[in-house]
Amino acid sequence: MRLSDFDFDLPERLIATRPARPRSSSRLLVATPSTMTDAHSIDLPAFLRPGDRLVLNDTRVIPARLSGVRRRSGEGGDTSARIEATLLEPRADGTWSALLKPLKKVRDGEALAFSPDLSATVEGRDEGTARLRFNLSGDDFDAALAEAGAMPLPPYIEGRRPSDAQDREDYQTVWARETGAVAAPTASLHFDDALLAALAARGIDRSFVTLHVGAGTFLPVKVDDVRDHKMHAERGEITLEAAREINATRSAGGRIVPVGTTALRLIETAAEDDGTLAAWRGATDIFITPGYRFKAADALMTNFHLPKSTLMMLVSAFMGVDRVREIYDHAMRNDYRFFSYGDASLLLPAG
Structure with a gap:
């Protein structure tokens, strides 16, 4: 695999420097192997089933x-x-x-x-x-x-405007509680009280895990052969309660839907080959590229990522390189907003 396999030309006007308000009014591109549907984050419950479980990262960003x-x-x-x-x-x-x-x-x-x-x-x-x-x-x-301190906004935002007081609220999830991240789990920024209430009414469960997102998430891949890239490590924890909830959902036939690549990387690090989880704590440097066999995640809600990034490689592993290229082409043609403050996608590899 070459780095160029994960490149694309993004118009600068599609880089979001402020989030949507309210949070759940952001756009949501729902993609299966054969379909794409334009929606909004508030519509997320309609694309999930009662008994599915969201896995949410409860890390709290420090003003680093x-x-x-x-x-x-x-x-x-x-x-x-x-x-x-x-x-x-x-x-x-x-x-x-x-x-x-x-x-x-x-x-x-x-x-x-x-x-x-x-x-x-x-x-x-x-x-x-x-x-x-x-x-x-x-x-x-x-x-x-x-x-x-000030919120440590990503370089592609800080290059366009400085961090300000509004970012202390905008760049933090509504459920943030475990202090330690220097970057937000940005797929979770689309959630607000209205969306959480709609998910509960639909019978969608949720569990919290913790992965403290590091600045390495913004580091570019500099090697042409992606197998030579050294992945940064991040600290995380899955409690016994969260592991039991996720295992019970899987046993009952529900889908496990991590919100964000951070939650996905954490549960994939801890999962056994059959997808079951136990309590886990430590550092993960898991690097997911096409060819990886996913064990725990059945779907993924995530933002639109930087070209040539490890996160582009992860979503390409999840949906397939060619399908991700089609998804991103659709997003750009239809003016979806990209990166940390941008819009979201819901990826359903099994349809």
């Missing part, structure tokens, strides 16, 4: 984007320069992995000030990231980060 100054003492007195940091994940030693800009100019031991309350020391670096030790921890750190 920080702006501040570097402070360095020298012969000419104290000097300072601007610094931008994006937090990636906490480490076992109490430090945080972070992207710094400019990383090359920052020295180990340098102090970084992000607000009157929040500062950090650079303790080292690993493969293009820095290790930061903050002056606060626990609830104090969370409060200071909430005050100083």
Whole structure:
């Protein structure tokens, strides 16, 4: 498989920089192997069956984007320069992995000030990231980060406008509760109270799992042979309760429908060959490409993804390379909005 197999030309006007309002008014392209139906997210219950189960990612995005100054003492007195940091994940030693800009100019031991309350020391670096030790921890750190940080919007949005106060609501799911992501599980952004009520009335069940989405989700694939790509790892958990609910639905003949590639990747990581799940916790770097045999997911609700991305490879594995190309061509011809704040698709490989 070559990287070019997953490429397409997207008109820039189709890149969404704000979400639909209300959330469930976003468009929904429902695709089977032989049909495509234009609908809206609020119509999702009509395309599911009573007894089906949605699997939802309940990770909560942290305001991981920080702006501040570097402070360095020298012969000419104290000097300072601007610094931008994006937090990636906490480490076992109490430090945080972070992207710094400019990383090359920052020295180990340098102090970084992000607000009157929040500062950090650079303790080292690993493969293009820095290790930061903050002056606060626990609830104090969370409060200071909430005050100083901004939502870490994807590069294709931030290149068109800066993050603002509205993104603190827009770039968070309505059920977010487990803090730790630096990117949103964006297929879940289409859900609001009206849609959740309609799903419940239809007899559609739901279970929550947690996968903390990392900044690596935006990293481009740089190798021509996709088998040579090294997938980023993300932390996740499936509780015993969620595993039992999913197993019971499968046993009763219902379909398992992950909302988003994050939920799908997590349950596929944990599933046995027959699709059953047990409680699971750890890091997953599963890389799903065409030829993969899906064990747990029967359908998938997901947004429209970047060309040449690992997520394009995943949906191509789910529906077939040629069918995904047809789906994306239809979406572009009909002005669907793409990427994190864009519209959604419901993929039904069995019809």
